[in-house]
Amino acid sequence: MGLLPSLKMLLLLIYFFWLPRAVRTQLPGPSTTSARPLDALLQDYAFQAFVRPRTGAVYNGVVPSNLSDITVSAMRLRSGSLWTRGVRMYKEFFIPMGVLGHPYVERLVLVYQNLGNLSALYYPLPGYMYLAPVLGLLAYDASNLSAKNLPELDIRASRQPILINFSNMQSLPKGSVAKCVWFDLHGLVNFSNVASGNVCSTFQQGHFSIVVKSRAPSPAPVSPAPPGRAPKAGLLPSGRKKNNPKVWIIVGSVLAGLALLVLLGLLGLWGEKFKHRKKMQQMENAAEFKHRKKMQQMENAAEVGEALHMTTVGSTKAPAAMVTRTQPTIETEYVP
Ligand SMILES: *[C@@H]1O[C@H](CO)[C@@H](O)[C@H](O)[C@H]1NC(C)=O
Ligand SMILES: *[C@@H]1O[C@H](CO)[C@@H](O)[C@H](O)[C@H]1NC(C)=O
Ligand SMILES: *[C@@H]1O[C@H](CO)[C@@H](O)[C@H](O)[C@H]1NC(C)=O
Ligand SMILES: *[C@@H]1O[C@H](CO)[C@@H](O)[C@H](O)[C@H]1NC(C)=O
Ligand SMILES: *[C@@H]1O[C@H](CO)[C@@H](O)[C@H](O)[C@H]1NC(C)=O
Numbered sequence: 001m002g003l004l005p006s007l008k009m010l011l012l013l014i015y016f017f018w019l020p021r022a023v024r025t026q027l028p029g030p031s032t033t034s035a036r037p038l039d040a041l042l043q044d045y046a047f048q049a050f051v052r053p054r055t056g057a058v059y060n061g062v063v064p065s066n067l068s069d070i071t072v073s074a075m076r077l078r079s080g081s082l083w084t085r086g087v088r089m090y091k092e093f094f095i096p097m098g099v100l101g102h103p104y105v106e107r108l109v110l111v112y113q114n115l116g117n118l119s120a121l122y123y124p125l126p127g128y129m130y131l132a133p134v135l136g137l138l139a140y141d142a143s144n145l146s147a148k149n150l151p152e153l154d155i156r157a158s159r160q161p162i163l164i165n166f167s168n169m170q171s172l173p174k175g176s177v178a179k180c181v182w183f184d185l186h187g188l189v190n191f192s193n194v195a196s197g198n199v200c201s202t203f204q205q206g207h208f209s210i211v212v213k214s215r216a217p218s219p220a221p222v223s224p225a226p227p228g229r230a231p232k233a234g235l236l237p238s239g240r241k242k243n244n245p246k247v248w249i250i251v252g253s254v255l256a257g258l259a260l261l262v263l264l265g266l267l268g269l270w271g272e273k274f275k276h277r278k279k280m281q282q283m284e285n286a287a288e289f290k291h292r293k294k295m296q297q298m299e300n301a302a303e304v305g306e307a308l309h310m311t312t313v314g315s316t317k318a319p320a321a322m323v324t325r326t327q328p329t330i331e332t333e334y335v336p
Contacts, residue, residue, distance in 0.1 A: 069116025
């Protein structure tokens with residue numbers, strides 16, 4: 001009897017602990033969780049590089065040592081100059097003329113980010129490995145250079161796209177196809193083709209890199225997860241691989257989910273058997289009851305029949321009694 005409630009309980013447990021997590025890890029959510037605070041932090045470090053800034057010059061920021069490999073730069077520009085001239089080369093970015101910021105500000109700051117060996121940490125991309133560090137290009141209002149937590153301006157290229165020349169790209173694994181990946185500021189991920197071997201293009205700001213699909217195929221959800229993530233650590237030193245908690249959350253969730261499914265399956269089987277046995281028992285009981293009732297009826301009928309036979313009809317009553325008498329014998333043979 002406690003079977004149904006416990007099944008419901010299990011389903012609830014799965015719903016609350018497994019499914020939401022599984023769904024969450026599949027969303028391109030990372031850039032809206034840990035990556036956005038990083039953007040705010042790097043905006044601050046980049047702005048701190050400005051000391052009596054000249055327009056159009058590149059200023060390299062200093063980041064704290066716990067952000068090890070990350071580098072930031074900042075460039076202040078007039079919006080008019082960005083629109084009419086663009087920026088010939090800003091680190092890896094080539095910004096053509098015709099780029100406009102919304103809302104309009106007189107001067108803006110273009111913050112450049114290179115996430116180095118922390119790329120996969122802040123922009124995890126299951127099933128892919130990075131061939132180049134994740135680079136960011138974000139625009140801010142330049143009116144207050146000591147402001148923190150500034151919202152980004154929305155910059156768009158109206159004519160030609162902004163080009164990103166990944167100059168220090170890892171060599172392409174044999175037989176694989178490189179793809180440009182673009183993370184917009186809301187966590188959307190979009191892939192596009194690589195031009196000239198190492199150039200990506202974009203009409204908007206965000207974070208960019210070049211990736212290839214990980215070697216490990218991913219037909220089943222369990223086994224490929226660790227190898228799928230591991231090659232991405234190509235950018236990370238090998239000791240780092242195992243420390244990514246997200247991998248273990250995913251693997252753990254999947255394993256736990258599978259275990260629960262197996263358990264559910266077993267419970268289901270057991271429940272079926274239980275129900276079956278119960279039904280059989282009920283049927284047996286019912287049959288016995290029917291059998292007894294019939295026997296009694298027949299006995300009664302026999303008595304009445306005999307009584308009737310004694311008095312009048314005879315031939316019409318006797319065959320009917322014969323038919324009803326044989327049925328219970330079939331049932332009693334059938335049941336045990
Ligand atoms: C380390 O980084 C965090 C943010 O990621 C920052 O708040 C903290 O101040 C940094 N610590 C040092 C010692 O730089
Ligand atoms: C990234 O590389 C730097 C050296 O460039 C190293 O000091 C640091 O420990 C590395 N960080 C991680 C998380 O691997
Ligand atoms: C600039 O931003 C800083 C930090 O948010 C703030 O303290 C300061 O008042 C601002 N200055 C102006 C002129 O808005
Ligand atoms: C990319 O940069 C490299 C040097 O860093 C240069 O030789 C190459 O021509 C550039 N490619 C494009 C398409 O700008
Ligand atoms: C994603 O990229 C494709 C080209 O690869 C493009 O057609 C599509 O519009 C892009 N999606 C968004 C939301 O920008």
